[in-house]
Amino acid sequence: MDDVIIGLEIHVQLNKLHSKMFCGCSTAYHDSEPNTHTCPICLGLPGSLPVLNRKAVESGIKVGLALNCTIEEETLFYRKNYYYPDLPKGFQISQYDFPLATKGHIMILGDDGAERDIRINRAHMEEDPGRLVHAGTIDKAKYTMVDYNRCGMPLLEVVTEPDLCSPKEARVFLDKLKSILEYLDVFDGSLEGSMRVDANISLRGGDRTEVKNISGFKGVEKALSYEITRQKNMQRRNIKVVQETRHFDEIRNITVSIRSKVGAHDYRYFPECDLVPMRIASWVPAIKAALPELPDSKRERFVKEYCLADDHAKSLTSEIKVANFYEAVAAKASAKLAAVWIADVLKGELNYRDLGIESFREEHMAEIVNMLEACKITEDGAVEIIRTLLDKKCGSPAEIVVSKGLGKAEDDAVQKAVREAVAENAAAVADYRAGSERSLNFIVGQVMKKTRGKADPGEVHKLVKAEVEKI
Amino acid sequence: MLAELREQLQAGSAEEYLCKLFEKIEKSKLNGFTTLARESAILEAREFDRSPGHGLLAGVPIAIKECISTKGIQTCCSSRILQGYIPPYNAHVVERLKAEGAIIMGKTNMDEFAMGSSTETSCFGPTKNPWDLRAVPGGSSGGSAAVVAGGEAPCALGSDTGGSVRCPASFCGIVGLKPTYGLVSRYGLVSYANSLEQIGPLTHTVEDTALLMQIMAGHDGRDTTSAKGKCDYLPIKEDAAGLKIGIPKEYFGEGVNKDVEKAVWDAIHTLESLGATWQEVSLPHTKHALAAYYVIAMSEASSNLARFDGLRYGLRVGEDKDWHTTFSEIRAKGFGPEVKRRILLGTYALSAGYYGRYYLKALKVRTLIKEDFLRAFKDVDLVAGPTMPIPAFKIGERINDPLSLYLADVFTVPINLAGVPAISVPCGFAGHLPVGLQLIGKHFDEATVLQAAQAFEAATPFHEKKPEVV
Numbered sequence: 001m002d003d004v005i006i007g008l009e010i011h012v013q014l015n016k017l018h019s020k021m022f023c024g025c026s027t028a029y030h031d032s033e034p035n036t037h038t039c040p041i042c043l044g045l046p047g048s049l050p051v052l053n054r055k056a057v058e059s060g061i062k063v064g065l066a067l068n069c070t071i072e073e074e075t076l077f078y079r080k081n082y083y084y085p086d087l088p089k090g091f092q093i094s095q096y097d098f099p100l101a102t103k104g105h106i107m108i109l110g111d112d113g114a115e116r117d118i119r120i121n122r123a124h125m126e127e128d129p130g131r132l133v134h135a136g137t138i139d140k141a142k143y144t145m146v147d148y149n150r151c152g153m154p155l156l157e158v159v160t161e162p163d164l165c166s167p168k169e170a171r172v173f174l175d176k177l178k179s180i181l182e183y184l185d186v187f188d189g190s191l192e193g194s195m196r197v198d199a200n201i202s203l204r205g206g207d208r209t210e211v212k213n214i215s216g217f218k219g220v221e222k223a224l225s226y227e228i229t230r231q232k233n234m235q236r237r238n239i240k241v242v243q244e245t246r247h248f249d250e251i252r253n254i255t256v257s258i259r260s261k262v263g264a265h266d267y268r269y270f271p272e273c274d275l276v277p278m279r280i281a282s283w284v285p286a287i288k289a290a291l292p293e294l295p296d297s298k299r300e301r302f303v304k305e306y307c308l309a310d311d312h313a314k315s316l317t318s319e320i321k322v323a324n325f326y327e328a329v330a331a332k333a334s335a336k337l338a339a340v341w342i343a344d345v346l347k348g349e350l351n352y353r354d355l356g357i358e359s360f361r362e363e364h365m366a367e368i369v370n371m372l373e374a375c376k377i378t379e380d381g382a383v384e385i386i387r388t389l390l391d392k393k394c395g396s397p398a399e400i401v402v403s404k405g406l407g408k409a410e411d412d413a414v415q416k417a418v419r420e421a422v423a424e425n426a427a428a429v430a431d432y433r434a435g436s437e438r439s440l441n442f443i444v445g446q447v448m449k450k451t452r453g454k455a456d457p458g459e460v461h462k463l464v465k466a467e468v469e470k471i
Numbered sequence: 472m473l474a475e476l477r478e479q480l481q482a483g484s485a486e487e488y489l490c491k492l493f494e495k496i497e498k499s500k501l502n503g504f505t506t507l508a509r510e511s512a513i514l515e516a517r518e519f520d521r522s523p524g525h526g527l528l529a530g531v532p533i534a535i536k537e538c539i540s541t542k543g544i545q546t547c548c549s550s551r552i553l554q555g556y557i558p559p560y561n562a563h564v565v566e567r568l569k570a571e572g573a574i575i576m577g578k579t580n581m582d583e584f585a586m587g588s589s590t591e592t593s594c595f596g597p598t599k600n601p602w603d604l605r606a607v608p609g610g611s612s613g614g615s616a617a618v619v620a621g622g623e624a625p626c627a628l629g630s631d632t633g634g635s636v637r638c639p640a641s642f643c644g645i646v647g648l649k650p651t652y653g654l655v656s657r658y659g660l661v662s663y664a665n666s667l668e669q670i671g672p673l674t675h676t677v678e679d680t681a682l683l684m685q686i687m688a689g690h691d692g693r694d695t696t697s698a699k700g701k702c703d704y705l706p707i708k709e710d711a712a713g714l715k716i717g718i719p720k721e722y723f724g725e726g727v728n729k730d731v732e733k734a735v736w737d738a739i740h741t742l743e744s745l746g747a748t749w750q751e752v753s754l755p756h757t758k759h760a761l762a763a764y765y766v767i768a769m770s771e772a773s774s775n776l777a778r779f780d781g782l783r784y785g786l787r788v789g790e791d792k793d794w795h796t797t798f799s800e801i802r803a804k805g806f807g808p809e810v811k812r813r814i815l816l817g818t819y820a821l822s823a824g825y826y827g828r829y830y831l832k833a834l835k836v837r838t839l840i841k842e843d844f845l846r847a848f849k850d851v852d853l854v855a856g857p858t859m860p861i862p863a864f865k866i867g868e869r870i871n872d873p874l875s876l877y878l879a880d881v882f883t884v885p886i887n888l889a890g891v892p893a894i895s896v897p898c899g900f901a902g903h904l905p906v907g908l909q910l911i912g913k914h915f916d917e918a919t920v921l922q923a924a925q926a927f928e929a930a931t932p933f934h935e936k937k938p939e940v941v
Contacts, residue, residue: 040560044778046553046661047540047562049694079774081821085794090777144794146782268821270770270830273666275695 004228005208006170007162008220009198010177011155013128014059014186020152021127022050022093029149030191034133042152044088049274052077056154057100059186060125061280061287063156064101066180066294067120073281075100077125077272082265085146086130094157096269099124100280106180107296108172111165118173119161128153131193150193162200167224170199174217175318179295183320201227203235207243211255214248223248227255298323306335315343321357322347328362333369341369341382349386364389367397378456381406408454417450418463422471429468440464473679476625477531481523485516485530489574492532496623502598503608503618505537507577508544515574526572527686533573534624536615537581539670540659541565544575548661549593550583552805553785562659563694564628564670564687571686576624579614583807584776585630585663587611588638588879591870592809599866600642601938602904606863609642611635615673616643620938626679630660632668633764634858634883637895640673641858641907644897644936646924647673648680649883651915652890653698655684656691662775664768667887676934677896677924681707684917704921711926712746714919715851721757722856722882734899734906735857738927742855745926752851754843756836757885761877763836764884766820766829772810773817779805812873841889848913853923856882858895858907882909892917896924897933905933 017027023041040048057075064071078096104120130151134141158177164170178195181187189195197220202208209231214223226248231241246255293301295317302313302323316326316339329338346360353359368385371377377385384406385397401407421443422429431439440461447460480488489512496504512532519530535541538548540558542565547553565575580598582590590598590613598613600606601621608617612629616639619627629636631649640647648671655670662668672683681704688702718739723732739749781787781801788804791797806814820829847854859879869876886893891914898908908927912920928934 040558043783045558045560045784046546046548046556046778047538047558047657047659049658051693051695081774081777083777083780083795083798085780085782088778088783090780091774266823268774268818268823268826270774270821270826273696273771274662 003204004165005162005202005204006164006166006224007200008158008160008164008170008173009200010158010174011128011196011198012063012158012181012187013191013194014056014154014156015188015191015194016186017053017055017059017154019053021053021056021125021154022152025152027153032149034145034147034149037149038151042088043148044090050093050272052275052278053154056125057278057280058283058287059154059184060100060123060156061283062184062186062291063158063181064104064123065284065288065291066184067101067104067106067123067158069101069104069120069123071101071280071284072098074098074277074279076277077275078269079272080126081268084129085144086132086151088130088148088151092126092129093272093275094126094269095124106173106176108169108176111169118163121159121161123156123158126155126157127151128155162202167221167228170224171217171221174220176295179318179320183292183294185292199224199227201231203228203231203241206231206235206241209241209244209246209255211246211248212258219248219250222253223255226253230255302326302339306330306339308336308339312339312343315347319357325357325360325362325365329365329369332363332366334373337373338365338369341365341372345383346386349390353390355390359390360386364397371397371401375456376408377401377406378408378454380453381408405452406454408456414447414451414455414460414463417447417455418460418467421446421450422464422467429471432468440468443468472675473528473531473626473682477527477529480519480530485519485574486513489513489516489532489576492576492623496618499621499623500599500604501601501608501617501621501623502596503579503614503621503623504534504576505547505549505578505580505593505595505614506545508541508575509577511543512574512576519572519574524572526570527682528568529572531573531626532576532624533568534576534579534615534618534627535565536612536627536629537578538585538630538661538663539565539628540661541575541578544578546578546661547594547785548584549581549595550805550807550810551594551786552779552781552801554594555786556784558659560659562670563656563691565659567686579612579618579627581614581635582611583810584661584772585611585632585635585668586772586809586813588634588876589864589866589869590614590617590639591866592807594807597866600863600904602644603863605865606904607642607866609639609859609863611639612647612673613639616640616645616647619643619673619675620645622937625675626683627673628670628683629673630668630670631887632664633768633887634880636671636673637858637883637893637907637909638880640895641909642863642905644905644907644933644938645673645675646677646680646894646896646928646934647671648684648894648917648920649886649892650684650688650917651698651892652887653696654702654892654915654917655687656694656697658691658693662771664771665775666771667764667768677894677921677928678705678707680894681705681921681925684921688917698915700915702917704918707925708918708922709925709929710746711742711923714742714747714853714923716742716747716749716923717752717847717851717854718749719752719754719757719847719854719856721754726878726881727857727860728862728901730901731857731860731862731906734901735855735908738898738908738931739855741930742923742927745930747923749855750851752847752854754840754847754854754885756839756843757881759836760840760885760888761881763833763840764880764888765816765877766833767837767888769813769817770820770830770833771817773814773821776806776810776814781805809873837888840885843885844889844891844911852912852919854911856909856911858882858909862901862904862906886911890914892920894920894924896928897936898927898931899933905936
């Protein structure tokens with residue numbers, strides 16, 4: 001699909017901050033009654049003035065640096081003027097010239113299987129508007145209510161260059177961005193509306209359309225796929241794609257036109273004189289020095305430090321919580337075995353149950369890995385323990401081994417079972433000697449039966465073979 | 472004057488004094504007040520009489536311009552669109568005044584959203600000049616100036632975006648100061664052109680202005696443009712000896728009323744007789760100041776006034792329709808013609824394709840004007856000239872000719888563009904109407920401005936003259 005050109009504008013709520021962008025109101029509004037997290041400033045009451053939250057700018061610089069951007073020497077806020085009921089001042093304080101960060105890049109795995117840099121055009125700060133709640137669907141609502149709790153939430157808008165070639169790449173990019181933001185501890189993606197995307201899409205040679213305000217990563221993939229199909233169909237029928245803004249209808253999974261270029265907004269950007277220009281160049285060294293290890297470098301370190309396979313390292317570092325979980329386990333158990341079991345088994349079991357890594361305890365994982373390494377349990381037993389812990393949410397691995405009888409049989413018991421099985425199945429032994437490998441498997445099966453599955457099948461196979469050959 | 476009043480109130484009764492003022496206001500023909508905070512003011516006065524406080528303004532009533540937020544008292548900027556809006560918070564300056572024991576008497580009339588220099592565009596009708604009821608009091612803080620000059624309030628606050636404190640001070644024969652941009656917090660001042668305006672006092676004497684500045688000036692964390700630093704204005708040095716005063720040639724000549732020019736030159740010679748020296752200076756970009764000022768002020772206004780949509784507070788008309796229709800109708804009915812004119816012009820000036828031609832160009836002129844002053848201040852301590860080129864004009868005379876109204880601001884707007892402080896003090900009469908002398912100082916050098924003004928006041932009788940019509 002190299003004829004598809006996609007660029008994204010991503011609005012990220014810096015929702016780990018405690019107060020809003022320009023006032024002291026709390027950002028923890030998600031479970032609150034409407035219009036309870038407001039003050040004269042975020043309500044834009046006459047005479048109120050914005051005061052910049054320095055921490056928000058610091059977070060913005062952090063993100064800028066993590067996206068390999070250049071941080072402006074001096075940054076400036078602008079007013080973006082438009083009328084809408086969710087915008088109580090009639091303008092949004094945003095940035096225009098001299099945004100916080102420009103010209104960056106992050107690496108993603110492209111559709112062709114090769115890693116590639118996606119260029120970041122800029123990252124700038126702005127305030128979130130309020131939220132409209134329609135009584136019914138947007139086109140049939142009799143009235144609409146406004147909740148200003150969200151108003152003034154610190155937002156960072158990240159704008160990419162049109163470097164993405166497919167809906168899947170867009171998804172991969174967003175995953176990577178989210179991962180970086182969570183590594184920086186400036187963003188919690190689990191909160192509703194924390195990341196909203198505008199996507200620009202065109203087919204090579206055609207005009208582009210912009211699909212606005214898509215929430216959710218799946219939504220982005222779907223909206224883009226729909227829009228590409230629509231544009232391709234138009235091209236096939238020789239209809240010109242016009243430059244316009246479209247809305248993604250999540251229920252019908254289609255995009256619909258909301259305005260053409262002709263009706264495009266003139267936002268009349270001009271400097272916000274209530275905020276003075278900020279020289280931020282001097283802030284950068286300290287913020288840079290305090291930057292945490294980011295996904296790509298963590299992945300490289302995992303490969304080196306723990307001798308992991310690259311795909312395991314990648315899987316373990318895609319989420320900071322998983323990476324931290326892994327390192328905690330690796331400190332108490334075999335690092336290599338822990339990587340396999342967390343990346344290949346635990347993550348799958350969590351995904352299946354739609355749970356996060358916080359649903360599993362590090363000590364439990366370490367215990368399981370240690371038991372595996374000491375051959376005290378079998379692989380099947382380990383899986384059983386993980387599932388039990390996730391589903392029952394109580395007990396410890398050791399307790400589950402006892403209660404479910406998952407302990408691997410002692411060597412003596414296995415030896416005994418092997419001797420018995422060989423003695424009891426003379427016919428099978430004879431068949432094996434006559435050249436039938438399958439007969440040996442039958443005896444192994446008998447041993448497993450005797451040990452009630454607690455023996456290691458591979459080990460048993462070896463023992464049976466040795467026993468038969470002794471005869 | 473305020474200091475003596477404070478002493479009298481300590482011995483006498485604040486309630487009695489306040490009631491006398493309210494009685495006078497009731498009979499007044501000035502239309503200076505829009506809302507009286509009678510109940511709360513009398514309660515506060517009684518409380519003072521019971522146990523007099525010791526603040527710098529303990530028991531002293533003060534009138535506040537319509538556009539400065541007062542908790543619990545309507546603040547509507549003399550506009551229909553904000554009628555019924557009662558702020559849930561006090562402006563920074565109101566907090567400071569109250570902390571010093573001042574009693575808020577009520578709110579004073581102004582040009583709608585401070586857009587004007589005659590107080591004629593108010594939804595409450597025009598305020599009249601106490602020296603001549605047929606004349607305007609100046610504007611936009613015309614209500615504040617008129618009630619002080621007319622003896623209805625001992626002092627008042629105004630706001631000055633392009634001359635709105637100094638012009639009415641000049642027209643009403645009282646003292647008015649526009650502080651350095653950033654000296655007084657704007658928190659709670661309803662914005663008209665936020666990069667230009669400052670809150671300033673309107674008083675009978677220079678010392679009273681210094682006293683109010685002593686209270687209001689200083690850093691406030693809620694206004695990012697508020698400057699840090701020490702502000703001490705009292706006692707004022709009453710001495711003009713050795714002061715070097717620049718007389719800008721651009722502030723005299725064509726367009727300046729002969730009586731005004733004469734009164735101002737007399738004032739300069741008075742200062743000279745007190746030991747100051749004067750020399751001609753040039754502020755060559757003065758001729759571009761008006762154009763730049765109006766582009767900047769209107770651009771900012773178009774954005775500052777966008778929040779008035781009737782959705783959360785203020786005017787609501789008829790039945791609600793869809794959002795665009797409803798807010799358009801509210802704005803159509805709520806704003807007067809001058810406000811609409813400025814919103815439209817400002818919107819135009821900021822539009823794509825015109826931004827560079829108007830707004831950016833105006834900012835460049837602004838820089839040049841600031842540089843004019845900085846250059847002049849290398850040689851002189853103060854710049855002096857007329858506050859207004861003319862005395863107060865008749866009500867209705869210019870209201871239909873906005874351009875002639877704009878032109879009257881020619882000597883006040885450069886000061887706002889440069890951000891420097893300037894005071895208007897009474898310096899004589901043109902016929903029966905007062906004339907104001909404008910003294911302009913260096914950034915944050917209010918002290919020198921007050922010093923020269925005080926020396927002049929002490930040597931002249933003009934501040935003691937009271938209008939006879941009321």
